[in-house]
Amino acid sequence: MLTYITRRALYSIPVLIISTFLIFSFVSLAGDPTANIRANPQFSVITYRNLQHKYHLDRSIPVRYGYWVQDVVTHKLGTSLVTSQPIWPDIKRTVGHTAQFIVLAEILALILGVTVGIFSAIRQYSVFDYTFTSLSFLGYAMPTFWLALLLQILFVNIYLKWDVRIFYTSGLNNPGNGTWSWDRLQHIGLPVITLTVISFALYSRYMRASMLDVINTDYVRTARAKGLPETKVIMRHVFRNALIPIATIAALNFGSLIGGAIITESIFGLDGMGYYFIQKLGQLDIYAVMAWLLVTSVVIILFNLLADILYGYLDPRIRYD
Amino acid sequence: MTEPTTPDAPLHLQKHLVDQASTLGDGMDPALSGLVDPTLDAGLEIQARSQWSYARSRFLRHRLAMIGLVVLVIIFGAGIFANLIAPYSFEEIDLTNVLQAPTTTAHHFFGTDEIGRDYLSRVIYGIRTSLEVGVFVGFASTIIGVIIGAISGYYGGWIDNILMRITDLVLTLPALAILLTAAALLGQGSQWRVSIILALFYWTTLARIVRGVFLSLREKEYVEAAKAAGSGDLRIMFRHILPNTLGPIVVSASLTVGAAIILEAVLSFLGFGIKPPIPSLGSLIASGQQFPQKWWITVFPGLVLLIIVMAINFVGDGLRDALDPQQRRVRA
Numbered sequence: 020m021l022t023y024i025t026r027r028a029l030y031s032i033p034v035l036i037i038s039t040f041l042i043f044s045f046v047s048l049a050g051d052p053t054a055n056i057r058a059n060p061q062f063s064v065i066t067y068r069n070l071q072h073k074y075h076l077d078r079s080i081p082v083r084y085g086y087w088v089q090d091v092v093t094h095k096l097g098t099s100l101v102t103s104q105p106i107w108p109d110i111k112r113t114v115g116h117t118a119q120f121i122v123l124a125e126i127l128a129l130i131l132g133v134t135v136g137i138f139s140a141i142r143q144y145s146v147f148d149y150t151f152t153s154l155s156f157l158g159y160a161m162p163t164f165w166l167a168l169l170l171q172i173l174f175v176n177i178y179l180k181w182d183v184r185i186f187y188t189s190g191l192n193n194p195g196n197g198t199w200s201w202d203r204l205q206h207i208g209l210p211v212i213t214l215t216v217i218s219f220a221l222y223s224r225y226m227r228a229s230m231l232d233v234i235n236t237d238y239v240r241t242a243r244a245k246g247l248p249e250t251k252v253i254m255r256h257v258f259r260n261a262l263i264p265i266a267t268i269a270a271l272n273f274g275s276l277i278g279g280a281i282i283t284e285s286i287f288g289l290d291g292m293g294y295y296f297i298q299k300l301g302q303l304d305i306y307a308v309m310a311w312l313l314v315t316s317v318v319i320i321l322f323n324l325l326a327d328i329l330y331g332y333l334d335p336r337i338r339y340d
Numbered sequence: 341m342t343e344p345t346t347p348d349a350p351l352h353l354q355k356h357l358v359d360q361a362s363t364l365g366d367g368m369d370p371a372l373s374g375l376v377d378p379t380l381d382a383g384l385e386i387q388a389r390s391q392w393s394y395a396r397s398r399f400l401r402h403r404l405a406m407i408g409l410v411v412l413v414i415i416f417g418a419g420i421f422a423n424l425i426a427p428y429s430f431e432e433i434d435l436t437n438v439l440q441a442p443t444t445t446a447h448h449f450f451g452t453d454e455i456g457r458d459y460l461s462r463v464i465y466g467i468r469t470s471l472e473v474g475v476f477v478g479f480a481s482t483i484i485g486v487i488i489g490a491i492s493g494y495y496g497g498w499i500d501n502i503l504m505r506i507t508d509l510v511l512t513l514p515a516l517a518i519l520l521t522a523a524a525l526l527g528q529g530s531q532w533r534v535s536i537i538l539a540l541f542y543w544t545t546l547a548r549i550v551r552g553v554f555l556s557l558r559e560k561e562y563v564e565a566a567k568a569a570g571s572g573d574l575r576i577m578f579r580h581i582l583p584n585t586l587g588p589i590v591v592s593a594s595l596t597v598g599a600a601i602i603l604e605a606v607l608s609f610l611g612f613g614i615k616p617p618i619p620s621l622g623s624l625i626a627s628g629q630q631f632p633q634k635w636w637i638t639v640f641p642g643l644v645l646l647i648i649v650m651a652i653n654f655v656g657d658g659l660r661d662a663l664d665p666q667q668r669r670v671r672a
Binding site: 031034035037038041042045046049156157159160161162163164165168169171172175176179275281282285286296297300301303308311312315316319320323 | 505508509512513514516517518520521522524525526602605606609610611612622625626628629632633635638639642645646649650653
């Protein structure tokens, strides 16, 4: 197992280097961060040249990539080209916010999705099953941004009409409130609901399919034949085996969400990773965008690895070597 | 031998099926065996049915898929004939009628927007934009995926290696972020640029599927026979192997259309997609964020988008059920 993990980790290093190099070249070729300065008549050509030289923009792309890597390694993800501020504090702050609401949403979605999946599978083709299968179809096709916007509009109108504040529709905190306060929960409530609905559709579908797969196996028939009570068959033999693929899917989903529920965060103006990315992309702050992509890719790689390890741990038939 | 009768299948498919039935031998698909010996029960006249006619009847019996298809035809029909159906043009400004709620007077069934443009017309033209993007991306990414998958599966070697590494990279990168970056830097708000960017992103899954089929089929006896008969590589690839991948290709293309429509909407919503004045469902929904009390601005384009995506998913599921050769045959 340990050799497998080390090999995977070592293998992901060249993948990271190549992908960052490709993205760096693409971004540097396509977007010129000094375009504004060049277009501004208040800056002389000399200033422009000096700036270009200072930030190595007059060098070839592989050289610039080298400087960028150096900056990333020695200065914790480097400094922004647009604001000349270090990038690390921003990333650190936003990752925390994103993690907070994503963990809440994913836990809720997992509990709900797994429960509904189990009951849908046990009572296949019942009214319960049909209701939730159709709902999950709906949630699966639902454009995230539309759902988020509908929720936002709904709660804005509730506030305007009846002057009741159930959830805030934008931002992260009112001034003077901490990370784990009632106020914060009111702020992240709607983003959490949005993500929960979307992830719930995914998990309940997979859980139902996975339960049905297991229910029809021979060892479940054996368990029933030897006279085990039905609840025990379901909980001991079916549920535990059906959970294996869900664990992997949840790990993968979580990994890709850390990189920001870009859409949800930008609608609710939540100061998280995704919102940060959209803002920096809008300013064409390429080094911040690069740092963001680097962090997110590392997280995705880590969670892919975690999913594999989890799979091997939960299902002893699978051996990595 | 009786010729299979497939009146609706395109001519080249019919020819191909006959072709395959006569040359295949034991590498043949079970569903095709009905072709070779159409009269199983002596005395009874049984009409020979091709794989495609089975697939068609399976699809026609898939209730959700048929509903989805009808809905799609209606919605996309409205988009195609937008200039005939829409009561107004999408840019006709009427400043005396700003942000009016849906009403039947003056045919503003979906209300009007902040400068008095008829919202129903804007949504219909938005459907047209979505349809154009979806169909273009569906076709373009399918062609790219098929060609790359075929080449890398058939020849293997360094091409195959590069393809597999690219798909590995795609798996480790945050897809939406990369797409947004590309659209922000290269999209310039143009519909065609955004479509091309989406197409360049969407071929990898299909390429992997096509590659897998090619890898397993290139060793088959019938391919060897075709080689012995002097067929060139291109002929073997596209006439003998490719038809076996048509099922997955059709399914993946249909789902790609849906994914492209949704992604275009996401890009436009976040402001990196198609720029106004061309209406796109995404930017129409986005404009609703400024007017939380004018519900119709957000609800109608979103509802249309949701219905389109659901219908495409149903059709895709139906196609998958119909074209999967492992499915049991329909009793006819």
